[in-house]
Amino acid sequence: MFVVAALGITAFVTGCSSSKDGPVEPSHSSVPKREEATQAPQKQVEAPVVSVGKTVSYNAVDVSSRAKTTMSVTLQAVKYVTASEISAVRPKGRYAVITVEVTNTGGKDGGFHPYGKMKWEDKGTAVQGVATMGSTGTQSVDTTYHPGEAVTGDIVLDVPRKGGTVIYYDGTGPASLIFVMPAK
Template sequence: MRATRVAAGVIGVVMVATGCGSSSSDEPSSAETRADVADVVEDVEPVVEDEPEEDELAVEPIGVGESAEWEIPEEDEYGDVVEGGTPAVMRVTLDAAEWVGASAEHGTSGSPDGEWLRLDLTVSNVGDAGDGTFSPYGLMYWESETHAAQDVGTLHMPAGADVDTTYRPGQSVSGGIVLDVPERDGVVSYVWNLFGGAVGFAVEVPE
């Protein structure tokens, strides 16, 4: 539609340049008029539609020993993002990923719907200001090339330190979470903001 408006503008220039009525020796010749119009057309910038931005939410899965970072915007007492506020910068390092069975050590019992995948993580707030939270319960999702994303839950917490907590700048905790993953394929992701679909980190499911 914008290209159409530009074309109309050029037509208007032609009409003004050619005009109507009797001719005069002071009026420009047809050749001069065509040259002036050509200059105007050259000066009109082509209309280029904005290219779609890359998916900012997409993250590369991390492997054992690798880390991922994301920012949590500062919010006011009403939960609204503070314009120009200082975000918390969270970092997760994957220390280990393994399939486990039922045991008190892993905090598992009974039978899973799929298989239990234990992720050992080190969670840190590496920002200069602002508290950040890591709350995997209900925010861990699994998907594969053939299966759409679904909540895999975090119903089991292994013995030891609890990574599900609030972190002040400089604080960190190493601990584990156990997910009920449908199959040994695909990727599990931590979606820290469900409303915005913001992914903090992703881990490729081991074979």
């Protein structure tokens, strides 16, 4: 009985072929075939990395007009301070004051708006928002710059600890700048 069943299955399978010598035609399905991508994947552009004493440039995009210009940022200094040194509202926490010079080196107006657009991270900690509205009495770098204009001032950051990196997001896209924070 087993031999008869095996012969029946073999006859059924070979009887489905459209040709004795050719391959079996695949059945047609209502599921559409997946089409190959016609465009190469876009390469993720790395944000420029700036450390103390260095200057980098990045392409700034105005949020309202979508105009693009080139901005340069120099990280002049990083100083870790206590809450009492900067009259912070929150008495607990670790603060870093970064002194930056921001210059519009492009041909159109461009903004540098760090508050609410900076994140801190290191290898052991998840990304966290860090920019505060604290002031050290210097000029505010949070402004719109006409071509050729520059401002040097401080940004107060509420950081979990020394070191790590601070990432600046110019808009809703990828990171615009990465500040390397000293561990000391």
